[in-house]
């Protein structure tokens with residue numbers, strides 16, 4: 001008898017569940033996503049700054065699902081409601097039955113309502129369309145500088161609200177592009193200033209002093225203006241107003257200062273935190289249902305010591321691998337273990353061929369070596385996706401040929 005596992009969300013967590021379960025002959029899998037692509041958010045910084053292309057950060061999910069020998073189908077629809085009694089999921093046009101359900105719907109930018117004008121005048125990069133628009137704006141500015149269309153005395157301020165991992169990476173890569181462009185297309189590009197703003201005392205709050213110190217130094221070297229202990233009070237079309245009474249004339253603002261769970265969690269009963277993330281039990285089950293799991297950014301996941309793990313692709317993948325094993329244990333009548341995971345390392349891309357990183361708490365690297373290590377990790381992920389995509393492409397061509 002086949003067991004049907006339904007996964008909502010084709011992000012880092014969702015795809016890892018499928019990779020982990022697809023080889024089991026008694027399991028069929030259905031992936032549901034409101035978008036037709038997998039968005040590699042972790043590479044968004046390079047895309048925005050023009051270092052990567054769209055093909056480097058978006059993968060077609062249908063093609064990816066075709067890359068499995070059998071038993072993986074894709075539904076390009078938004079999931080709406082779970083019927084717990086009948087074990088069915090309602091999507092835009094379908095009702096899909098499941099034996100096990102994995103919620104992996106990720107997170108969205110949290111445009112805090114207490115900052116007036118934030119939602120109207122700033123942009124998140126948790127969505128591909130936003131990253132695309134921001135890249136266009138950035139390119140447009142560079143283009144205008146090449147054309148000498150912006151008066152020489154005019155300074156253009158690009159603001160990034162939130163100096164966590166994503167904000168820092170975007171700031172560094174853009175500043176590095178400006179630095180590089182200044183050599184090739186002229187000093188005028190240096191009139192584009194990157195401002196990294198955070199209310200905390202330091203950039204990368206919560207990270208180690210090694211990471212913070214070296215990141216700070218690199219950002220300064222790239223000419224990023226760092227504003228810590230700086231509270232954004234409000235925004236209008238032209239200015240960012242700070243709580244201390246000062247203001248900044250800005251051209252464009254990205255907000256990376258907070259996340260909240262994707263809207264799907266609204267339809268789920270059970271306890272949630274302020275960021276609307278689900279609070280699962282130690283088996284990552286929701287509402288004590290042993291057949292419904294939640295993983296990745298849409299949940300607040302704790303390790304065995306009760307510490308909340310950061311919302312990263314790494315944690316999404318670890319929770320996905322755990323849930324896949326839990327489902328297999330249940331199928332084979334084994335007692336599943338409780339969830340436990342550690343963050344094995346962190347690498348921060350800091351523009352060009354420079355990064356800072358730490359692994360297992362004691363390996364600390366910076367510069368080109370850290371860049372190579374980060375690249376190797378990204379490349380391994382990317383290669384896995386592309387092997388699937390290539391097989392998916394071949395499988396589709398063969399099916400089409402057979403059909404004539």
Ligand SMILES: Cc1cc2nc3c(=O)[nH]c(=O)nc-3n(C[C@H](O)[C@H](O)[C@H](O)COP(=O)(O)OP(=O)(O)OC[C@H]3O[C@@H](n4cnc5c(N)ncnc54)[C@H](O)[C@@H]3O)c2cc1C
Pocket residue numbers: 008009010011012013014032033034035037038039041042043044045077078079080104105106107125126165166167169262263264295296297298311312313314315316347
């Ligand atoms: C710029 C940037 C840099 C980052 N750098 C790093 C890094 O270096 N290392 C790291 O580990 N992490 C990094 N992160 C964080 C990482 O990207 C996230 O933690 C990760 O994407 C979470 O994976 P997920 O599977 O939970 O959700 P996501 O990857 O966000 O995927 C969720 C999926 O669910 C789908 N979905 C949502 N709602 C519905 C619905 N109702 N119906 C159907 N589908 C739905 C979405 O379309 C999406 O495809 C970075 C993030 C950003 C923005």
